[in-house]
Amino acid sequence: MQDNKWGSRIIYQIYPRSFKDSNSDGIGDLQGIRNKLDYLKDLGIDAIWLSPIYPSPMHDFGYDISDYKNVDPIFGNLKDFDELIAKAHSINIKILMDFVPNHTSFEHPWFKESRSSKKNPKRDWYIWRGSDKKEKAPNNWLSQFGGSAWELDRTTEEYYLHTFDVSQPDLNWRNLQVVEEMLNTMRFWLERGVDGFRVDVAYILYKDPFFRDEPSNSNYLPEHHMIYDSLLHVYTTALPETIEMLKKFNEVINEFDDRFMVCEIYTFTHEIVNLYKIVDHYSFAPFNFSFISIPWNAFEQKKFLDEFDGLVGDKYFPTYVLGNHDQPRIATRLGDKAARSAALLQLTLRGTPFIYYGEELGMKNVDVPDEKVLDPIALNMKDFNFGRDPERGPMQWDKKEFAGFSDSEPWLPLEKDYTDKNVSSEKNDPKSFLNLYKKLIYLRKNLKALNSGKYIPLDLKNKNVFGFIREYDDQRVLILVNFSGEEQTAKLPKGNWRKILSTQMDTFEGIDKDQIIFMPSEGFILTN
Ligand code: NOJ
């Protein structure tokens, strides 16, 4: 039985540039977020994760930090931040920050010092290597943003490591001063009242001390995968030292009351489960991206979800993610109807759901014409048709020009359907995405079985339908989803079931004896 606070909190991710602009420069900011807290309260979420708001030259839109202890003027200042926390806390909303420990910006004063000379005291704060042949990188390691992970720096004729953009040099976590400084950065924000962190690329902090070449990946297909996937990252990912450091981060979190950290780790079932066991505390969870990586069909989803919930067990809580600022939006990937059912699953499964801003409106990817592309991945790998701008479009508040996001042209284009899909229109439409989300959140909060009940797998004997039961004392809630685009019928498990919600938000027909009929992609919640 789950008695864990973070295990039942609903977390909402805000990409600050795109949520709400308060000063008409076309870029979202802290004041804008503060002005919209009442909307989030009304939606029913419990915590916000803010993507980075620190000073940054914005080559990777804030994931390239030049000062860990301040706020970028584009978003406001520390006073605005304190006010945001105070107002959020006054209405019982927690705030998580993004913590980006693997790399800084190349404009961070530490890196400026580090690159200035081999003798500089900060030289060892980053990963520098010479090479036998100067024009050849020290080894075969690759950047996730394309090309070699090494950049030759002419000042000292050595290479520095950058697992992401050249503007994002990797910190050297083997240097104890770096460790101390970064742990103190966490404390700086926790003392200011922040409720915890989402830890960026938490699995790659430490790299092989011998800098061995990584082996090639025999499953790599150049048409489908990024060049980074051509190697197996055995010397740069999930080193034992990295996992030890996650434990240290968690100890810092636990110096404070009721704080939490969630780690960005793209990995598989058993490894996720193992991480819970190693870090072993209620204030920690690794992200689970299964709804992004596993095909949208009943068989595959059932196979994963039944096993995963069981392996995570009662002591810990899974997390469920439908999208984020690095992934195409769920309504674009699956279409509206299936995206509604995905929301139903996410909000009825046991564990912590992460809602990416706009998902609650059914927001789609925006079309970004070539001349407006900003994402460094897209710019670095022009031939590879991939960029993250489309999922980062401005939040759709109303149908006015600029969607109520700003009074001037937003930094990224608006989604073309914004005049229909926006907060103001959806509020008044009883069948809208927004009202579906509100209803789901309401049920999750008010049905003990949904917020704390155990998960019971079911076999429904229809390969297109997946379902499970959540149970708490004598309350039982049955969740059913039709994964196909056709009508389906399924036999109900034994019980006296009553429908309480359909993803289509229709008036319900009765249940025909022990059978239930689904419209294409429809999902249901029933109770006893
Ligand atoms: C993962 C973040 O989610 C992504 O947006 C960023 O580009 C990389 N980490 C580098 O920080």
Ligand code: CA
């Ligand atoms: Ca602004």
